[in-house]
Amino acid sequence: MVSALAEPTYRRLLGSQAISLAGTGLTTVALGLLAYDLAGGGAALVLGTVFAIKMLAYVAVAPVAAALLHAVAPRTVLVAADLVRVVLVLGLPVVSSVWQVYVLVLLLQAASAVHTPAYQAVLPRVLPDQRRYTQALSLSRLTDDLEMLLSPLLAAALLVVLPASDLFVGTAVGFAASALLVSRLRLDGPAPTDDDTRTAFAARARRGVAHMVRTPALRAVLALNLAVAAAGAYALVQYVVIARDVHGRGDGAAALLLAALGAGSIAVAVVLPRLLASLPERVLVLGGCGALVVATAAIAPALRVPGTPGLVLVGALLALVGAGWAAAETPVGRIITRSTPDADRPAVFAAQFALSHACWLVTYPVAGALGGWGPGTAALVLAAVSAVATAATATLWPTPEPAVDVAG
Structure with missing residues (x-):
């Protein structure tokens, strides 16, 4: 890097x-x-x-x-x-x-x-x-x-x-x-085109979302956002409950579980440029989604393991969630850049920012509400949501995969 x-x-x-x-x-x-x-x-x-x-x-x-x-x-x-x-x-x-x-x-x-x-x-x-x-x-x-x-x-x-x-x-x-x-x-942006000056505000506001919906690679990103948000919301909402209620530990244990999530993400982020140089984005993104699904679902039985071994096992699974999260989400910028004309990129990045957070807006309260049924049940339900979204991502992903052209 x-x-x-x-x-x-x-x-x-x-x-x-x-x-x-x-x-x-x-x-x-x-x-x-x-x-x-x-x-x-x-x-x-x-x-x-x-x-x-x-x-x-x-x-x-x-x-x-x-x-x-x-x-x-x-x-x-x-x-x-x-x-x-x-x-x-x-x-x-x-x-x-x-x-x-x-x-x-x-x-x-x-x-x-x-x-x-x-x-x-x-x-x-x-x-x-x-x-x-x-x-x-x-x-x-x-x-x-x-x-x-x-x-x-x-x-x-x-x-x-x-x-x-x-x-x-x-x-x-x-x-x-x-x-x-x-x-x-000095940060130059794309020069406004004649079309930009004639296009009404409402049309410009819709442009990024419309581009994502009609572009095959970006339709896959829409499904990917839900796969990441479902597993990520579980980890961020339930880690404190797991440490304090399931294992009866204090804030230090909760902080370590959150650190495990971040450490997994950091480990993948460090090696991702090298991986993307040798592997297709589809392999990394879908592999990351698969890790999210498997790790989140595996937390449910791991919660039944008592004592420190159980806590360590959950920490390892949260690290895998973090790794999958980074592998799935980090390449999205490349996909948007490759699939979008330079003049439209600000609108599309804004649309991706809004739509990905819309997924989090749904999954955060769902993860909290499911906690009433226990963190194990919440893990299984949100893993299932992530799995369905992963399947949609794989189905929508264009084949053959287009060549990368960052310069646009």
Whole structure:
């Protein structure tokens, strides 16, 4: 993954993403503490609502923002989104009621729904070489996983010397640093065509979704999103229940299970560029989906193994879930880039961002509701959903597989 880092523009983009994600991780921890301060025993309900608002903002805002900002330079979009997030996150420490949290989180996540697809769409233009772009996708996956693993540790260290409200200040500093890095880059977007200027806003808002529905490779991605979300939602919703209720352990055991999930994903992200150089995307994606299904289903019998061996077995299976997740999801950027004209890529990345999060919006509450029947039952049901979606992905995948052309 070193050759991608040789491109100065990409190095700064990756640095801005990593700093921004670190700030986002601090916000996640700080929101939990703020929810407890405002709602006490109702903090879980507040956080659940916050995460639902986050998913709704992602689903609703990304395609609309892509249509509104289709002619705006990518650098302007990225910097403006970061600066808006700075202002909003600085408002969180001074809120005095739960509804104010909901409003600020909605606006904050709307800004993120603008920033992330714009970042994804600009990468293939910065790295037109297929090999370097594939490395960039793996590095993006690594930064996502490291944010999940390291941000709680960073937050814990900061809380030793700072009040919880100062974590939001740290987040604001991260977003500001991200904006500063990007503001010094030259990021050219595709020039608007005559068709762009004549196309109505509503049509532009639908363009990305319509392109995904009518393109065979991207129809497979639609099914893939559900396969990943079903297994991923189980892991992220039930890991605490498994550690605390099933095994009677504390928060440390829960953190280790989450770390196992992230470690599996990181391990695959590191080797994925080499694998994609020698194996078809279909093999890796469907292999990753298969790992998701098998590992999630296997958790059900593993829960009956008592004591430390059972906990270790579940941790190993969650690591396999993480590995399958990375293998299935990371190549999606290549598939979109290959299947989409340059001018349409921002709209399609925004559509993928929204539609993939729509799957999570469904599977998160389902994973929580099924928990009432026990984590074993939830594992089997969500593994079955993932299996059906995997079968749909395999059926919809075009054959023969098109050649990759990142430059477009």
